[in-house]
Amino acid sequence: QSVLTQPPSVSGAPGQRVTISCSGSSSNIGAGFDVSWYKRLPGTAPKLLIYLNSNRPSGVPDRFSGSKSGTSASLAITGLQAEDEADYYCQSYDSSLSGWVFGGGTKLTVL
């Protein structure tokens, strides 16, 4: 059971917009700790998509955006493309555990 809760799967057609939620608690996201998002393709290391809740590293398309409110965060992907099909993970820090925590991951399927 992951500390951060994500839906196991989401799907969307090419060109559509999808969102992936990440629900935490008062000891992590709700405590003000920042949220990051990662994309992971099979057999490869995770790739950072969003850091500090809503910032994109250089090279990440602006189709990807992040937001945070209260004890939750969201990743939105617009203009869905076949190459977006992957597993997505949220990540934050938890003060009760004194460590970094991840969501369980969400599998995005492009229909």
Add this chain to the structure above:
Amino acid sequence: EVHLVQSGAEVKKPGATVKLSCKVSGYNFADYHMHWVQQAPGKGLEWMGLINPEDGETLYAEKLQDRVSISADTSTDTAYMELSSLRFEDTAIYYCTISRDWAFPSWGQGTLVTVSS
């Protein structure tokens, strides 16, 4: 450009110890904390612990702190993760990654550890 290159796959018996390495290049090794993350088959990412290469200070995930040890050699810009008393459920890919702005911008390629009798 930042590079993290990990050691090769390992096969270990239950109860054994495994020690993985992660050699970095492209930045000052002491500038960023080095973390280790586990991904078991069919499971999500799990943070294991970190080391500050500058002073050697470590922090471990509660559930692993009796079995994990992270170290760093600043003379070779290499971090190490040792996991002892291996169990079947420790079969996983282990990643090293550096942190910046509370995120993990750069990752090693991963090392597969298989625990099998």
